[in-house]
Amino acid sequence: MQEPEIQGMSYDDVYLGMKERNVKGSADKLTAAHVTIAGAGGLGSNIAIALTRIGIGHLTLVDFDTVELSNLNRQQFKLSQVDMPKVVALKQNLQEFNPFVEIKIHQVKVTHDNVKELFADADIITEAFDNPAAKAMLLDAASEFYPDKPIVMGTGMAGVHSSNTITTKHPRENLYIAGDGESMGAEGLMAPRVMIAAGHEANMITRLILGDTEI
Amino acid sequence: MVMVNGEQESGVIGQTIAEFLKQRNAPIDNIVVEQNGTIVHRSEFDTTKIGENDKLELISFVGGG
Numbered sequence: 026m027q028e029p030e031i032q033g034m035s036y037d038d039v040y041l042g043m044k045e046r047n048v049k050g051s052a053d054k055l056t057a058a059h060v061t062i063a064g065a066g067g068l069g070s071n072i073a074i075a076l077t078r079i080g081i082g083h084l085t086l087v088d089f090d091t092v093e094l095s096n097l098n099r100q101q102f103k104l105s106q107v108d109m110p111k112v113v114a115l116k117q118n119l120q121e122f123n124p125f126v127e128i129k130i131h132q133v134k135v136t137h138d139n140v141k142e143l144f145a146d147a148d149i150i151t152e153a154f155d156n157p158a159a160k161a162m163l164l165d166a167a168s169e170f171y172p173d174k175p176i177v178m179g180t181g182m183a184g185v186h187s188s189n190t191i192t193t194k195h196p197r198e199n200l201y202i203a204g205d206g207e208s209m210g211a212e213g214l215m216a217p218r219v220m221i222a223a224g225h226e227a228n229m230i231t232r233l234i235l236g237d238t239e240i
Numbered sequence: 241m242v243m244v245n246g247e248q249e250s251g252v253i254g255q256t257i258a259e260f261l262k263q264r265n266a267p268i269d270n271i272v273v274e275q276n277g278t279i280v281h282r283s284e285f286d287t288t289k290i291g292e293n294d295k296l297e298l299i300s301f302v303g304g305g
Binding site for chain 1: 267269270271272274277279281282297299300301302303304305
């Protein structure tokens with residue numbers, strides 16, 4: 026019987042080799058984890074890539090939107106993916122980075138009415154919206170339906186202000202908020218600073234998966 | 241005495257959360273309100289009143305992502 030291959034390499038070599046530089050002892054917890062990301066834009070696409078690269082087991086992506094040219098200055102899509110649903114395009118890209126992640130996608134708008142269903146199988150709820158009312162809605166609904174699940178959010182990552190004003194805060198149990206808390210999207214959003222906030226969210230998620238609830 | 245985000249606030253006892261946010265010209269859709277450690281759901285903004293010794297935390301969000 027022929028062994029399965031990936032890019033001409035053995036399945037086992039790829040699987041183990043990709044985890045070689047991960048933190049020791051992290052593999053089993055990462056493989057078991059299920060993170061659901063609401064929003065597949067500047068925050069969501071970057072968070073998803075980070076979690077995919079380190080070998081998270083299960084990822085669910087939720088976004089109603091399609092890829093536009095104006096997204097490409099910060100969101101992890103390609104010119105060839107313009108007009109595609111973001112969740113479809115992102116899943117394609119993630120699978121090229123790491124084929125071992127189980128990725129579910131939902132091309133829907135998140136509303137108070139579907140939060141219960143969309144996040145039922147999530148261990149950690151990730152907010153990665155652009156719209157501030159959507160951010161508030163998700164925290165409100167998550168605290169109603171899933172008060173015991175951690176929710177990791179972002180607010181304030183616009184402009185070219187100092188990187189060092191972006192922090193992770195822990196204002197109440199199970200709530201983590203990354204960002205500077207004040208810079209608004211209207212002043213412009215660019216990859217470097219959005220990626221800092223996405224990195225904060227992704228690292229907090231990773232810490233939670235590995236059992237650390239402190240910021 | 242009512243505390244809002246750690247600061248004393250007077251003249252708000254008896255107001256509903258909706259009235260309180262409106263008076264402050266706060267962007268109501270972008271805010272989550274915690275009253276004495278419990279999140280007040282949006283559907284309860286019109287009926288939840290601020291009481292003596294309440295501690296309110298306003299968790300505000302700005303756009304961008």
